[in-house]
Amino acid sequence: MSEPGAFALPSESERGLYFAVLEQGGRVPFREVSEADAPSVLRLLELGLLVHHTEDASLTAVNPRSVGERISTRLRAEGTRMLVRAEQMPALLGELTEAYDSSPRKVSRSSEVQHVDDKEEIRHRILQLQADCRAEVLLAQPGARPAAVLVDERERQRARLMLENGVRAKLLYQPTARADEATAEYAATMSGWGMKVRILTEPFARMLVFDRTVAVIPAAADHSSAAFIEDPAVVTFLVGVFERDWERAERARWRTGSTAAGPAHEQVGRLLAQGLTQRVIATRLGLSERTVAGHISRLRELHDAETLFQLGWQMRGSEVLPGE
Numbered sequence: 001m002s003e004p005g006a007f008a009l010p011s012e013s014e015r016g017l018y019f020a021v022l023e024q025g026g027r028v029p030f031r032e033v034s035e036a037d038a039p040s041v042l043r044l045l046e047l048g049l050l051v052h053h054t055e056d057a058s059l060t061a062v063n064p065r066s067v068g069e070r071i072s073t074r075l076r077a078e079g080t081r082m083l084v085r086a087e088q089m090p091a092l093l094g095e096l097t098e099a100y101d102s103s104p105r106k107v108s109r110s111s112e113v114q115h116v117d118d119k120e121e122i123r124h125r126i127l128q129l130q131a132d133c134r135a136e137v138l139l140a141q142p143g144a145r146p147a148a149v150l151v152d153e154r155e156r157q158r159a160r161l162m163l164e165n166g167v168r169a170k171l172l173y174q175p176t177a178r179a180d181e182a183t184a185e186y187a188a189t190m191s192g193w194g195m196k197v198r199i200l201t202e203p204f205a206r207m208l209v210f211d212r213t214v215a216v217i218p219a220a221a222d223h224s225s226a227a228f229i230e231d232p233a234v235v236t237f238l239v240g241v242f243e244r245d246w247e248r249a250e251r252a253r254w255r256t257g258s259t260a261a262g263p264a265h266e267q268v269g270r271l272l273a274q275g276l277t278q279r280v281i282a283t284r285l286g287l288s289e290r291t292v293a294g295h296i297s298r299l300r301e302l303h304d305a306e307t308l309f310q311l312g313w314q315m316r317g318s319e320v321l322p323g324e
Helices: 012-023 030-036 038-047 064-092 094-102 119-132 153-164 181-192 232-248 264-273 278-285 289-303 308-316
Strands: 027-029 050-053 058-061 113-116 136-141 168-173 196-199 207-210 214-218 226-229
Touching (some): 012 027, 012 030, 030 038, 030 058, 119 153, 119 207, 119 214, 153 181, 168 181, 168 232, 181 196, 214 232, 264 278, 289 308
Parallel strands (some): 136 168, 168 196
Antiparallel strands (some): 113 226, 207 214, 214 226
């Protein structure tokens, strides 16, 4: 019989010959049948559906059930051997892999930074990098992403699969992320799956870094173009910039749903209770100082506080903010 992996069912002519043998009682003269259709006889003998008896030069039909079980057993055994071989293959090629990684190679400097101007191609490349990521991904997202992207179930499942595969992920947002319901809900979901998300009140640049080997940064102000960087020195520099920003960023608690941020005046109240100044609150929430002043004025009326110090003191001692 040929290799199990190459098994094919009997053809129409082979099936017809087998039926003809059965019609004659399951036993026929070998010469008579082979002269009529030698290829089909050989094929049925190979499959085991016919058996040649040399003592009387006859052919006997075999029960297809036993033949099928025998072929199935061989196929399963071959499949098991192939799976074991597949598991062993990386180790078998380990010596060659180490030699390849350690060998000096001429690098084309022009290929270490690639500019891509098509948005669909940019997205495709980023998805490929995400799928190939094995250890770590760093994401600096200073601006708001489209809500449609944040709620896209396929986007979320890709991120979840990456995290479940043991990839460490750090995501850096600006304070305005707290006020955007879609972003806050996305951050809460990602945090629940193991992604670390922080808020940085200072300006920072957009970037993505995969496994500290490939970095993606905007190549145009409108983000219509992106640069994919593989130069080790440049990637190392960008990783250093990200880690510096990450250390200065603050941890954030994210809540899902419409309560992710809460009304603006309640956010102002929480920060005021922490002792932050009006200017710092404005920066952290991405609001103007005039808007923050308006919220503070409303809070003073609600709490009947004559001074800002008195308002902060009252709110610090209150466990429940107005409207909660």
